[in-house]
Amino acid sequence: MKLMAAEEQLVHVTLTGDRAGDYLVIDESPDGELTLVPDTSIAAISRRHNLTPATLAEFEAEYGPVGPPDGEG
Amino acid sequence: MTVKPGCAPVVFDDLAFSEDFARTTEHGRKIATDTRTAYERDGCPIDHLLGCQEQAADGTDLPTCVKVYLPAPIGNFGMVFTIKHQEGKLVLVYLGFGVRHHPKGSHALTVYQIAHRRLHEITARDLRGKDAPEQ
Numbered sequence: 001m002k003l004m005a006a007e008e009q010l011v012h013v014t015l016t017g018d019r020a021g022d023y024l025v026i027d028e029s030p031d032g033e034l035t036l037v038p039d040t041s042i043a044a045i046s047r048r049h050n051l052t053p054a055t056l057a058e059f060e061a062e063y064g065p066v067g068p069p070d071g072e073g
Numbered sequence: 074m075t076v077k078p079g080c081a082p083v084v085f086d087d088l089a090f091s092e093d094f095a096r097t098t099e100h101g102r103k104i105a106t107d108t109r110t111a112y113e114r115d116g117c118p119i120d121h122l123l124g125c126q127e128q129a130a131d132g133t134d135l136p137t138c139v140k141v142y143l144p145a146p147i148g149n150f151g152m153v154f155t156i157k158h159q160e161g162k163l164v165l166v167y168l169g170f171g172v173r174h175h176p177k178g179s180h181a182l183t184v185y186q187i188a189h190r191r192l193h194e195i196t197a198r199d200l201r202g203k204d205a206p207e208q
Contacts, residue, residue: 021088040089041194042155042168049084051157051166056124056137059156059163063081066122066139072173073129073140073185 012039022047076116083112084159085167093170093187097150104143104150105170117154117165121145125153125185133189138168140184149173153188168192 011025013036022044027035045051060066074082090109094102123142125135135153143150151173154165169187182190189195 038088038092040086040092040191042166042192043194045086045089045166045191046157048086048088049159049166051084051159051164054137054156054158054163056139056156059081059139059165062163063119064079066119066124069124069126071126071130073126073131073133073135073183 074113074116079120080116080118081122081165082162083117083154083165083167084157085109085113089167089191090170096181097171101150101171104148105152108141108143108152108170117141118145125188129185131183131185133185135185135188135192138188138192139165142173143170151184153184155188155192 013023013025013034015021015023015036022039023036024039025034026037056066076082090105094105097105121141122139125138125140126133127136128134138153138155140151140153142148143152149172150170152170153168155168157164157166168191169184171182171184171187173184175181175183
């Protein structure tokens with residue numbers, strides 16, 4: 001089984017006000033009503049927490065080796 | 074955040090955690106909550122971590138990711154993390170929680186599929202779906 005990319009281009013929006021943050025538009029009705037869900041992609045998570053890229057090698061150099069992959073996932 | 078020796082700091086994103094929390098069972102919610110509480114207090118024990126598979130047999134691809142089985146060491150649930158820098162420090166970043174394997178015939182997502190979708194930014198509608206009953 002191969003996971004497929006989303007069939008459609010999702011629209012990203014940023015809310016400000018009483019409810020703030022990154023959201024995705026997952027539905028838009030003919031009258032313009034939008035259905036939003038929180039954006040939990042790693043890009044959005046990285047923006048929310050000021051994260052920048054790192055490697056497993058860097059991590060292991062600092063904290064020690066992790067166990068090898070066991071073939072499960 | 075101060076972590077215990079032999080542990081790494083973990084960053085939990087509330088939105089991602091809440092999404093997974095809503096999807097899992099009551100048993101899963103207790104494990105997820107207890108794990109988050111412990112990791113935010115002490116960090117994640119390095120000796121619990123396993124590397125994730127790139128191009129795994131289930132179609133997931135989780136480079137630069139590590140996982141723990143919950144309850145440790147070989148529980149039916151898992152938590153996947155990616156690795157990032159935050160304020161110059163290396164941290165584990167929560168990428169997903171859920172069951173490791175679903176019962177045959179279930180179409181719900183495993184923890185690997187949840188993490189894969191977040192990592193590859195495939196935020197499809199079915200990420201919002203409820204799990205099938207878990208073991």
